[in-house]
Amino acid sequence: MNNSAATTTQYDANAKSNSVNGVDVDQINHVIESITADTSFGQFQFRARNRWVNGGLNRSQIKEFHAGGREDGTRSKPFTLDADEPQLVAGNDSAPNSMEYVLHALVSCMTGTLVYHAAVRDIAITSVSSHIEGDMDVRGLLGMADDVRKGFNHVRVTMRVDSDADAETLTELALYSPVYDIVSKSLPVEFSLEKI
Amino acid sequence: MNNSAATTTQYDANAKSNSVNGVDVDQINHVIESITADTSFGQFQFRARNRWVNGGLNRSQIKEFHAGGREDGTRSKPFTLDADEPQLVAGNDSAPNSMEYVLHALVSCMTGTLVYHAAVRDIAITSVSSHIEGDMDVRGLLGMADDVRKGFNHVRVTMRVDSDADAETLTELALYSPVYDIVSKSLPVEFSLEKI
Numbered sequence: 001m002n003n004s005a006a007t008t009t010q011y012d013a014n015a016k017s018n019s020v021n022g023v024d025v026d027q028i029n030h031v032i033e034s035i036t037a038d039t040s041f042g043q044f045q046f047r048a049r050n051r052w053v054n055g056g057l058n059r060s061q062i063k064e065f066h067a068g069g070r071e072d073g074t075r076s077k078p079f080t081l082d083a084d085e086p087q088l089v090a091g092n093d094s095a096p097n098s099m100e101y102v103l104h105a106l107v108s109c110m111t112g113t114l115v116y117h118a119a120v121r122d123i124a125i126t127s128v129s130s131h132i133e134g135d136m137d138v139r140g141l142l143g144m145a146d147d148v149r150k151g152f153n154h155v156r157v158t159m160r161v162d163s164d165a166d167a168e169t170l171t172e173l174a175l176y177s178p179v180y181d182i183v184s185k186s187l188p189v190e191f192s193l194e195k196i
Numbered sequence: 197m198n199n200s201a202a203t204t205t206q207y208d209a210n211a212k213s214n215s216v217n218g219v220d221v222d223q224i225n226h227v228i229e230s231i232t233a234d235t236s237f238g239q240f241q242f243r244a245r246n247r248w249v250n251g252g253l254n255r256s257q258i259k260e261f262h263a264g265g266r267e268d269g270t271r272s273k274p275f276t277l278d279a280d281e282p283q284l285v286a287g288n289d290s291a292p293n294s295m296e297y298v299l300h301a302l303v304s305c306m307t308g309t310l311v312y313h314a315a316v317r318d319i320a321i322t323s324v325s326s327h328i329e330g331d332m333d334v335r336g337l338l339g340m341a342d343d344v345r346k347g348f349n350h351v352r353v354t355m356r357v358d359s360d361a362d363a364e365t366l367t368e369l370a371l372y373s374p375v376y377d378i379v380s381k382s383l384p385v386e387f388s389l390e391k392i
Contacts, residue, residue: 021250022252023252027284027285028285035338035340039333044333045330046293046299048296048299048300048303048327049326050304050307050324051324051326054218056219057218058304058308060303062292068284074282074283074289079296083300083301083305088227089227098301098374099305100243101300102301102375103256103258104258104279104297105295107244107256108277108279109294109295110387112248112294115251116286117339127247127392128248130247131244135239136241136374137239139235140374140377141309141372141374142231144232144238150373150376150377151376153383155384155385156387158389159387159389160389160390161389161391163391165391171387174389176339178294178332178337178348179294179298180387181336181347182298183379184384187347189352191353191355191367191371192354192355193370194355195357195359195366
């Protein structure tokens with residue numbers, strides 16, 4: 001994917017179909033070419049708004065984002081995501097909790113990244129199925145032990161992929177995942193709280 | 197929350213209600229006491245299974261988890277979460293993408309953590325509303341620039357809280373968030389891929 005012109009030529013030559021793994025490769029190459037011409041095309045910003053409902057329940061609305069040099073105009077309505085807590089920790093268990101959303105974000109990102117990178121390289125993927133688990137010692141969250149971290153202390157992802165490509169190549173493609181980067185590496189979060 | 201006995205006494209003495217901010221504080225104190233008696237009670241594990249559907253669409257199922265020294269037996273059916281991509285990047289935009297799930301995980305966790313920690317300290321919260329945004333330069337994800345990180349390079353959270361407590365205290369409580377810990381600090385992810 002480092003040479004977008006060559007990649008484009010490869011797929012333009014395949015006149016029968018520009019879709020690999022259900023991914024429109026021409027469209028991805030269009031994005032790559034646009035970024036090559038103007039890096040601001042590749043500056044994306046995603047956003048969410050959240051409102052606390054009651055107890056363990058809160059709700060995010062997700063709609064606007066910036067990508068391809070402009071504010072998105074294709075989404076007509078927001079996605080709504082609830083977060084709640086299981087009964088053991090005084091929630092109503094009406095939705096996954098935030099830790100489970102992290103796991104979904106990570107495994108969905110590694111899957112999508114694998115499928116897209118494979119598509120651009122013309123590697124057919126037949127199936128991908130994964131299991132992910134995260135361990136935490138909740139003494140950190142509860143403030144019961146300063147030497148225990150608050151979040152997961154261990155995350156394991158196992159992925160089964162049906163493809164002709166070898167496991168090493170497939171692993172390399174999955175590890176382009178942005179959420180893998182976010183979770184595995186440090187990322188300063190700016191936080192400002194206004195009391196009203 | 198470091199002295200669970202004292203906290204419990206405080207809330208046992210309030211016979212009218214054990215609920216603050218809609219959180220059953222007696223239940224949270226029961227969890228704290230159980231962990232104090234046996235740290236294995238506080239070893240939690242959350243999990244998800246994911247299956248690629250087609251193109252940018254994949255789907256997680258979330259049900260089983262380990263908490264309080266046992267496998268959970270309260271959830272009768274799984275939560276299902278889809279991830280998809282916007283049209284610009286060749287998706288059908290049927291669901292939020294993985295980056296947006298990270299933002300939801302982070303803001304929902306900071307909100308829930310604030311509300312729970314406030315409840316245990318008998319701090320009433322009237323409302324919490326937040327905005328979160330994450331910037332990324334997709335050249336990292338696309339393999340177009342080695343010096344550009346793949347995930348967000350910047351995340352900003354702004355939170356408005358209606359409460360009698362001061363902003364400094366409220367900020368301190370929100371920063372107990374496990375997902376804030378995961379995103380802001382590094383966390384090695386074990387990844388194994390099996391080709392079938």
